[in-house]
Amino acid sequence: MEDGSRALAELLRVARRAVVFTGAGISTESGIPDFRSQGGIWTKMMPIDFDAFLASPDARRESWRRRFEMEGTWRAVRPNAGHDAVAELVRRGTVTHVITQNIDNLHQDSGVPEDRVIELHGNTRYAKCLTCGARAEIEDIRTHFEAHGEPPDCKFCGGIVKTATISFGQAMPEKEMDLAHRATLACDLMLVLGSSLVVYPAAGFPLLAKRGGARLAIVNREETEQDRFADQVIHASIGSVLPAAVAAL
Numbered sequence: 001m002e003d004g005s006r007a008l009a010e011l012l013r014v015a016r017r018a019v020v021f022t023g024a025g026i027s028t029e030s031g032i033p034d035f036r037s038q039g040g041i042w043t044k045m046m047p048i049d050f051d052a053f054l055a056s057p058d059a060r061r062e063s064w065r066r067r068f069e070m071e072g073t074w075r076a077v078r079p080n081a082g083h084d085a086v087a088e089l090v091r092r093g094t095v096t097h098v099i100t101q102n103i104d105n106l107h108q109d110s111g112v113p114e115d116r117v118i119e120l121h122g123n124t125r126y127a128k129c130l131t132c133g134a135r136a137e138i139e140d141i142r143t144h145f146e147a148h149g150e151p152p153d154c155k156f157c158g159g160i161v162k163t164a165t166i167s168f169g170q171a172m173p174e175k176e177m178d179l180a181h182r183a184t185l186a187c188d189l190m191l192v193l194g195s196s197l198v199v200y201p202a203a204g205f206p207l208l209a210k211r212g213g214a215r216l217a218i219v220n221r222e223e224t225e226q227d228r229f230a231d232q233v234i235h236a237s238i239g240s241v242l243p244a245a246v247a248a249l
């Protein structure tokens with residue numbers, strides 16, 4: 001076994017209320033492109049920010065066209081060994097919550113109960129009305145879009161419907177930020193998986209945990225902004241390190 005896995009297993013063994021914090025790096029191992037990385041989608045296409053989405057029907061149509069283009073990817077992706085290891089840690093009670101920057105639903109797909117997943121940037125697998133919050137299904141929106149050339153309004157209140165993600169310029173979700181805050185302050189170990197910890201306010205949680213007296217471990221292929229604050233840093237693939245650590249518990 002790698003040294004990294006062994007040391008990580010030691011940290012997990014003494015943890016009573018660990019929190020996992022995940023970023024794009026855990027999902028790239030499932031074949032989901034990292035939008036922010038070099039060659040990623042956002043280096044080729046300007047993201048549509050929230051104000052533009054609200055202001056312009058053209059921007060809304062373009063935003064939905066892009067979303068429908070990704071549907072094949074979202075439907076095909078499956079949780080990988082890293083997600084499965086996280087789910088196992090939740091099942092065992094070692095991990096209380098999974099705070100994620102990802103929008104792909106793969107933690108829930110891997111068996112982590114919904115009330116244990118805190119999605120800071122929302123979820124792209126369904127849509128929500130921006131006015132009343134009612135949920136809408138992507139497939140229904142697509143059917144309407146294909147028939148009418150534009151997305152439907154909310155069927156309950158007539159509001160604008162958008163994927164349940166947090167766009168650039170959109171306020172962070174209050175409830176999730178509050179849940180993440182509380183889980184972070186209560187944890188005794190924060191395990192960061194696959195985040196370079198540059199996108200704030202999400203990236204503030206590992207430091208908050210550390211300041212609150214928790215240990216901090218980071219598994220990421222590249223160096224992160226917070227490596228120097230961590231008790232343990234492993235620069236490797238999550239899918240190789242974490243399952244080995246869990247198996248060694």
Ligand SMILES: [Zn+2]
Pocket residue numbers: 129130131132133134154155156157158159
């Ligand atoms: Zn509505």
